[in-house]
Amino acid sequence: MAKIMAVNAGSSSIKFQLLEMPEEKVIASGVMERIGLAEGIFTLKYNGKKEETNPVLPTHAEGVQLLLDTLLDKGIVKSLNEISGVGHRVVQGGEYFKDSTLVDGPDGTVVKKIAELADLAPLHNPAHIIGIKAFYKALPNVPEVVVFDTVFHQTMPEEAYMYATPYEWYEKYGIRKYGAHGTSHKFVSQRCAEVMGKKLEDTKIIVCHLGNGASISAVEGGKCKDTSMGLTPLEGIPMGTRSGNLDPTVVSYICEKENKTAAEVVNILNKKSGYLGMSGRSNDARDVTQGMNDGDHRCKLTFDVQAKRIVDYIASYYVYMGGCDAICFTAGMGENLKHLRLNIAKRLGVLGVKIDEKLNDTFSDERIISTPDSKIKLYIIPTNEEVMIARDTLRVANIK
Numbered sequence: 001m002a003k004i005m006a007v008n009a010g011s012s013s014i015k016f017q018l019l020e021m022p023e024e025k026v027i028a029s030g031v032m033e034r035i036g037l038a039e040g041i042f043t044l045k046y047n048g049k050k051e052e053t054n055p056v057l058p059t060h061a062e063g064v065q066l067l068l069d070t071l072l073d074k075g076i077v078k079s080l081n082e083i084s085g086v087g088h089r090v091v092q093g094g095e096y097f098k099d100s101t102l103v104d105g106p107d108g109t110v111v112k113k114i115a116e117l118a119d120l121a122p123l124h125n126p127a128h129i130i131g132i133k134a135f136y137k138a139l140p141n142v143p144e145v146v147v148f149d150t151v152f153h154q155t156m157p158e159e160a161y162m163y164a165t166p167y168e169w170y171e172k173y174g175i176r177k178y179g180a181h182g183t184s185h186k187f188v189s190q191r192c193a194e195v196m197g198k199k200l201e202d203t204k205i206i207v208c209h210l211g212n213g214a215s216i217s218a219v220e221g222g223k224c225k226d227t228s229m230g231l232t233p234l235e236g237i238p239m240g241t242r243s244g245n246l247d248p249t250v251v252s253y254i255c256e257k258e259n260k261t262a263a264e265v266v267n268i269l270n271k272k273s274g275y276l277g278m279s280g281r282s283n284d285a286r287d288v289t290q291g292m293n294d295g296d297h298r299c300k301l302t303f304d305v306q307a308k309r310i311v312d313y314i315a316s317y318y319v320y321m322g323g324c325d326a327i328c329f330t331a332g333m334g335e336n337l338k339h340l341r342l343n344i345a346k347r348l349g350v351l352g353v354k355i356d357e358k359l360n361d362t363f364s365d366e367r368i369i370s371t372p373d374s375k376i377k378l379y380i381i382p383t384n385e386e387v388m389i390a391r392d393t394l395r396v397a398n399i400k
């Protein structure tokens with residue numbers, strides 16, 4: 001038995017889950033937010049309890065120290081020696097990292113490489129490094145493993161990841177599709193094969209990870225063959241605040257019309273578009289659903305545009321894989337938004353997809369939502385990135 005800390009460090013937050021492995025049991029979880037501000041928020045869940053405090057957290061290092069002290073104070077661990085490994089989510093591993101990797105110290109080559117890749121994930125990679133260093137400071141002798149969102153997509157064939165731009169851009173700057181949410185796509189596709197009772201090698205699965213960030217992937221025989229996110233998470237389907245695909249000319253056009261720089265317009269495409277931009281209400285699907293139910297045309301249109309684009313990807317991946325056994329819905333909207341799933345499933349009728357509206361409406365966790373005669377099965381599979389991180393930490397650091 002080993003306790004593994006799965007960590008997702010952002011620029012002002014640290015999300016964590018302490019898992020007992022290999023049982024995959026969550027011992028404690030929570031988040032530290034507003035790091036660097038006058039007053040932080042520390043939410044901790046353990047033993048069925050949820051506690052919230054407002055400590056001052058000047059940097060991530062104080063956050064990690066407080067987390068470890070709290071685990072001891074509450075008796076969640078008796079000694080910090082019980083923590084056998086720390087696994088960190090890292091958004092961008094570029095073409096360099098083809099698997100989760102053991103970190104060779106706070107200033108070693110792995111951290112340097114993650115720093116070099118920060119151009120491709122300027123908000124995320126630097127924050128992950130701060131998280132890695134903070135844990136080294138607090139637990140200097142505990143192995144740390146980095147688990148990349150991009151690794152699962154590294155099996156995409158060249159024809160799927162290359163853009164038809166000047167080839168030198170790829171050679172000089174690494175301009176290509178990298179994808180994201182790979183840890184989730186991997187977990188869900190593996191779990192779907194288990195639920196279907198099929199060998200992973202024999203499956204063709206389309207995973208729809210629909211959260212505030214959203215992406216779709218084609219997973220054949222357990223390997224990613226294509227995915228909707230690109231060089232950055234902006235590509236693909238519309239999301240909470242991201243536009244997804246559009247004609248790049250929109251950028252230069254708006255630059256001229258509104259006297260903005262390209263970076264400013266791209267920022268709007270990342271932060272003020274998608275659900276938020278289209279509905280004019282919110283990036284949260286619950287608010288947009290409320291608007292739709294109240295008869296707001298733009299709210300309904302927001303869901304229709306997204307459903308149409310999702311189906312465009314599903315149809316394309318169906319053809320690319322030469323068929324499909326199952327379509328899985330996961331993440332906040334995929335798991336909870338029944339009207340969106342219904343909207344998508346109805347558009348897929350031409351492929352022989354039949355949704356069971358009762359099963360779609362019933363609230364429970366993992367389940368099938370298609371009828372027995374549906375040609376492609378539809379599943380809801382709640383994602384669990386933390387478990388994947390903990391599994392990889394055990395494997396890569398060779399923890400028994």
Ligand code: ADP
Nearest residue numbers: 210211212213283284285286331332333336337
């Ligand atoms: P991320 O991890 O990318 O921030 P999540 O996977 O948490 O995103 O998904 C957030 C989205 O899921 C939001 O749009 C939210 O409205 C939606 N969501 C979460 N819970 C529910 C629910 N119970 N009913 C409807 N939508 C929900």
